[in-house]
Amino acid sequence: MDVIQSARERRSIRRFTQEQPDSKVLEELVDAARFAPSMINRQPLEYVLVTEKRRVEDTFRCLTLAQLVSPKREPGPHQRPTAYIVVCVNNNVMESGYEYEVGAAVQTIMLTAWEKGIGSCWVRNIDRMGIREIFDIPIHIEADSVIALGYPAEEPRVVESDGETDYYVDDQDVLNVPKRSLDSILQRH
Numbered sequence: 001m002d003v004i005q006s007a008r009e010r011r012s013i014r015r016f017t018q019e020q021p022d023s024k025v026l027e028e029l030v031d032a033a034r035f036a037p038s039m040i041n042r043q044p045l046e047y048v049l050v051t052e053k054r055r056v057e058d059t060f061r062c063l064t065l066a067q068l069v070s071p072k073r074e075p076g077p078h079q080r081p082t083a084y085i086v087v088c089v090n091n092n093v094m095e096s097g098y099e100y101e102v103g104a105a106v107q108t109i110m111l112t113a114w115e116k117g118i119g120s121c122w123v124r125n126i127d128r129m130g131i132r133e134i135f136d137i138p139i140h141i142e143a144d145s146v147i148a149l150g151y152p153a154e155e156p157r158v159v160e161s162d163g164e165t166d167y168y169v170d171d172q173d174v175l176n177v178p179k180r181s182l183d184s185i186l187q188r189h
Contacts, residue, residue: 013119016150020082032112036104044094048086062127081148119152
């Protein structure tokens, strides 16, 4: 699969089969993120890979998934993510401006996951204190976001946007993701 195809086909997945991806494959995702751009090469990001069943369940309780289509689309007990990557920032390395690096690293992880058949959802609506307590994260490290992972149990569909960008569930229980057209976002000079 090429990068353009991955970028066009990858969607946020919120329903998963209960087969867990291999830990070594998940480590490869984090390894790929190490090579994402970093301002002045400061590399402030650190990661927590969550695969142990109890920790996966604890992490799920710290997330809000599918906010726009809740509660209808909240994953049931047999649809939840089977692994997570918690994206953290070491504030001793960088206290501000790291948001761009988080975005680049997360996109790298998500595209790499998709290439391997693994679905993902980037979640920023998280209980940061809960995450800190679960994983005993030191005070100088901040949990920025969580990437939910697993094999997809849904196939969200891209639809042309009429200006509205909120995703929605249709009558067939398919998640529809509106995307603005190229002409609406691109200026040509």
